[in-house]
Amino acid sequence: MAINNDIIFALVDEVPKGQVASYGMIASLLPGVGPRQVGSALGKLGERSKTPWHRILQSSGAIADRVGAERQRCRLKREGITFRKNAAVDIAAHRWGGPSPIWIAANERDPLEIMEIVAGWGR
DNA sequence: CTTCTGACGAAAT
DNA sequence: CATTTCGCCAGAA
Numbered sequence: 001m002a003i004n005n006d007i008i009f010a011l012v013d014e015v016p017k018g019q020v021a022s023y024g025m026i027a028s029l030l031p032g033v034g035p036r037q038v039g040s041a042l043g044k045l046g047e048r049s050k051t052p053w054h055r056i057l058q059s060s061g062a063i064a065d066r067v068g069a070e071r072q073r074c075r076l077k078r079e080g081i082t083f084r085k086n087a088a089v090d091i092a093a094h095r096w097g098g099p100s101p102i103w104i105a106a107n108e109r110d111p112l113e114i115m116e117i118v119a120g121w122g123r
Numbered sequence: 124c125t126t127c128t129g130a131c132g133a134a135a136t
Numbered sequence: 137c138a139t140t141t142c143g144c145c146a147g148a149a
Binding site: 022023024027034035036037038039040041042043044053056057058059060063064065066068069072 | 128129130131132133
């Protein structure tokens with residue numbers, strides 16, 4: 001399967017309400033895709049897209065500085081996401097648990113490999 | 124075909 | 137902590 005933005009969107013769709021992931025986390029699950037590419041792809045989505053673009057943050061927990069950042073902050077708050085005094089999201093408290101078995105199977109990925117990657121996020 | 128444009132991130136300083 | 141450097145790619149024009 002060719003690597004394109006649809007692959008990225010499909011993975012972001014896996015992040016459930018109340019949880020967050022970083023651009024880097026998403027990229028780490030997609031060989032050949034870099035953090036920057038993830039952000040670039042999400043930027044092409046419309047405000048009303050079904051894909052939860054607002055749950056993706058910078059590795060520091062900061063919301064990417066751009067027009068619409070405030071909008072993203074509101075969405076996150078509505079989902080119960082908590083922030084630190086520096087205005088950054090406390091990723092450790094809401095870290096996404098990784099893709100579902102459905103996604104892993106649908107994308108023909110090795111479950112063990114995925115586990116390794118996800119385990120790395122916590123360190 | 125070539126050029127331009129981005130929601131990043133780890134490491135070094 | 138704050139800044140700087142450099143790597144990387146799909147898609148639109």
